[in-house]
Structure formats: C-alpha cells, structure tokens
Amino acid sequence: MLRNKSASPPVSLKGCRILALGAALGALREGPLAGAALEIGGIVQLEQLAPGGCDLIIIDADSFETGVLAAALKAISALRPAPPLLMVGDTLPAGLVRNVLRLEAADILEAPFTSEQLVAAVQSLLAESQPALAPTGGDSRCWAITGAVGGAGATTITIEIAHALAVASGKDRSVCLVDLNLADGACAAYLGASPTLKLADFGTAADRIDSAMLQAFVTPVSKGLDLMAGVRDANAFDGVGRDAVLRLLEVACECYDWVILDVPRHRRAWTLEALAGCDEILVISELTVPALLAAGAYSDEIEAALGTGMRPRIVLNRLASRMFGPAPSMVEAEKALQRKADAGISSDWEAAAASANLGGPIAQHRPKSKIVKDIQTLVDRLASAPARREPAPKAA
Ligand SMILES: Nc1ncnc2c1ncn2[C@@H]1O[C@H](COP(=O)(O)OP(=O)(O)OP(=O)(O)O)[C@@H](O)[C@H]1O
Ligand SMILES: [Mg+2]
Numbered sequence: 001m002l003r004n005k006s007a008s009p010p011v012s013l014k015g016c017r018i019l020a021l022g023a024a025l026g027a028l029r030e031g032p033l034a035g036a037a038l039e040i041g042g043i044v045q046l047e048q049l050a051p052g053g054c055d056l057i058i059i060d061a062d063s064f065e066t067g068v069l070a071a072a073l074k075a076i077s078a079l080r081p082a083p084p085l086l087m088v089g090d091t092l093p094a095g096l097v098r099n100v101l102r103l104e105a106a107d108i109l110e111a112p113f114t115s116e117q118l119v120a121a122v123q124s125l126l127a128e129s130q131p132a133l134a135p136t137g138g139d140s141r142c143w144a145i146t147g148a149v150g151g152a153g154a155t156t157i158t159i160e161i162a163h164a165l166a167v168a169s170g171k172d173r174s175v176c177l178v179d180l181n182l183a184d185g186a187c188a189a190y191l192g193a194s195p196t197l198k199l200a201d202f203g204t205a206a207d208r209i210d211s212a213m214l215q216a217f218v219t220p221v222s223k224g225l226d227l228m229a230g231v232r233d234a235n236a237f238d239g240v241g242r243d244a245v246l247r248l249l250e251v252a253c254e255c256y257d258w259v260i261l262d263v264p265r266h267r268r269a270w271t272l273e274a275l276a277g278c279d280e281i282l283v284i285s286e287l288t289v290p291a292l293l294a295a296g297a298y299s300d301e302i303e304a305a306l307g308t309g310m311r312p313r314i315v316l317n318r319l320a321s322r323m324f325g326p327a328p329s330m331v332e333a334e335k336a337l338q339r340k341a342d343a344g345i346s347s348d349w350e351a352a353a354a355s356a357n358l359g360g361p362i363a364q365h366r367p368k369s370k371i372v373k374d375i376q377t378l379v380d381r382l383a384s385a386p387a388r389r390e391p392a393p394k395a396a
Helices: 023-029 043-047 066-078 094-102 115-128 154-169 187-191 199-208 211-217 242-255 271-276 289-306 330-337 349-358 370-384
Strands: 017-021 037-041 056-060 085-089 106-110 141-147 175-179 218-220 225-228 258-263 280-285 313-319 343-346
Touching (some): 017 023, 106 115, 141 154, 154 175, 154 225, 154 258, 175 242, 211 242, 242 258, 289 313, 289 330, 343 370
Parallel strands (some): 017 056, 056 085, 141 280
Antiparallel strands (some): 218 225
C-alpha cells in the first residue's frame, strides 16, 4: 500500500454496495469481500451512478487502457459525494496514482497483495467515508428494554425498535443500540454484525471515553443505526467497571438522537443509574403465568429502586391472534400481572427465526410481519409522548 493511514474502526462489509470495474474482481465476491453486494460493471455504470448509489468503487487497473482509467477517474471525481475508490493493479502509472490520491477518499494497492491487505484497505476507506460522530448538542432520548424472564424476546424487540427509529429519523447515525449483555449479548449475531473489540480492551482508559473512542467501539449496521456491542467476553461483567459503562452511555447520549439499551435482567453495579437516565423502560414478558408474575415483580422492583416515580411499561410478546389451549387470556394475564399491560407484540416465529438466521431486523426481511406493525405502533406511541426523563446517566 502506498499510503499510510491511521487505524480506523473496522466496518462491517455485510450488504456494503461495491461497484467493481474489471472482470477479475468478481472472484472477491466468494473470497475476501464475501457478504458485500459486489456488482461487476464498466465505465458506463460508473457514468450512470446516482449520488449515493454505491458505498465503494474498486478498479482493477490492469483490465483497462490508461485512457479508460483516466475517464473513470474523471467520472468519479464528478460524483457528489464521490464514493471512496480503491485502485488495485500490477502496473500503476505515476500520473494515474497522483490523480487517484487527489480524490477525497482513495487508496492504491499494488499487486501482489494479500486478502487481509485488501479487506483492511476497503474497511479503512469505508470508515473514512462515514460521517464522523460528534456531539449532537440536542436532547437525546434513551429507552431501556429488558426481559422479565430469559428468552422473552427482549433482544428481538430492542432491535426492531432501534431499526424503526432509525428509519423514521432518516438521518445518518441517529440511533445507537447498546447491548449491555456485556458477556454474551446476542444483538450483533441477530443483526449479522461483527464487532471486533471488547469493552475491556479500553483498559483503564474506559472511564475517559470520548466520542472518538465511542466511534471505534460501535459497529455500523445501517445508515441510521450503529450497534455498540463487544465480542464475547466471559469476564466482562467483572472486568468492566461501573464508571466505564455509565461513561459510554453518557457519551452515546451526547452523540446520538436515540440510545436504545438491551439491558440484562440481573442487576449490576450500573443498572439502576443506567435506567435512571432513560425516559422509557420496557419490561418484556411472554404469555406464561411464571413470566407474567416475574414481569409484575420486576417492574415493581425497578420502580421502587429508582424512587423517581418512573414506572416501567410492560410489553407482552408473542401474542397469538387466537389464544389456544393453556395460554392465559389477556384478562388472566393482567390478573397475574396485577396491572394492565401497556402493549402487545404478535407472535410470528417464521419471521423472527428467518430474520435472525439471515442477520438483520424483521422489518428488513419480513416487512409484512405483524411484529413489524406492532412495533411501529409502539414506537409511534412512545416517540410522540413527551420524554419521561430523569437526568442523563453520569459517571462518578
Ligand atoms: N414476537 C415473536 N414471535 C415469534 N418469535 C419471537 C418473537 N419475539 C422473539 N421471538 C423468538 O424468541 C426467541 C428468544 O428471543 P430473544 O433472544 O429476543 O429473547 P431475549 O429475551 O433477548 O432472550 P435472553 O434472555 O437470552 O436475552 C428467539 O428465537 C426469537 O426469534
Ligand atoms: Mg437477549
């Protein structure tokens, strides 16, 4: 590589739209760039490219005459915004290289190069072209979602809520989904994202986290949604301090319009302070008597421990359109809860399983699922209500 770049946070290649010029580059689809949406095209596709029509262009310089390459560079530099360019090849004329490096985001890889070098160059360019995280200055809103019992659907609902808010906002990087199941959170796997760091990697610097460090820790999922999740780390709950977690949340609230938390139900040193900074807390229950009893008790515990009058909302998940056999009716469910449920999400195993297996929100893979409609209703209702807000979480 000719240019020396500072380390950039790894960016997921999944779904990344790459326009590749040069038939030989087709092999990358099954190789180092697997997962990306790689289209082989020519100068014509380049000239017809709509603004924002692709995330990255790769050109194999060995496949074209110098005149064609010059025309390609001219077409790229005319694009607003110009997508990042990676030019690869064996014989790269100096004049061409100079023009490539004049582009806003571009790099050169001279053959021979390894798959790792190619992926690193692609990720570095993608990271460079992402809008930087900066304090929004506005009032962020923070919602926490937590399951009353294991497997109630908290992670599924958290992901759908975060996705729905990102789509509704239409802005770049408006939502940060934070997986607080630090040891073995499932958000990344459900979204098909690949975090590369763990919170403990920040070591003692964790409590001095700023927006640049946050940027290195989040994994972009879509235009509007970033995921803050670490790789599996069996010791995370012991190894990561309360101040570090609260500081991360504080910085996230400064940088994003929406911060959506997937909160483990067993209380940690930081749990109550994190919840106190939220303007909505959703306790997810399934429709079994033990889960409903747990949901009522868990919600009461949170309300009493916060002591601010903040009452979690109870969301009943996996509602069947008709109640069969042993499932309690809504009346029986509310009797077990000793209060009214605040919302319900329909059951749709096929949509939930298919989306988890494909990697991505249900709204993306099964947009017609009743789950998507119910989540939208819930999000519309909560987002339009004034924030029930306590002060943002503060590290000591
Ligand atoms: N509304 C739904 N309809 C059908 N299946 C669902 C629904 N919501 C969640 N599921 C499925 O239920 C299972 C558990 O969901 P999920 O992992 O979201 O639960 P959780 O509460 O986060 O679990 P954990 O306690 O392990 O964190 C998954 O297989 C998921 O696909
Ligand atoms: Mg979960």
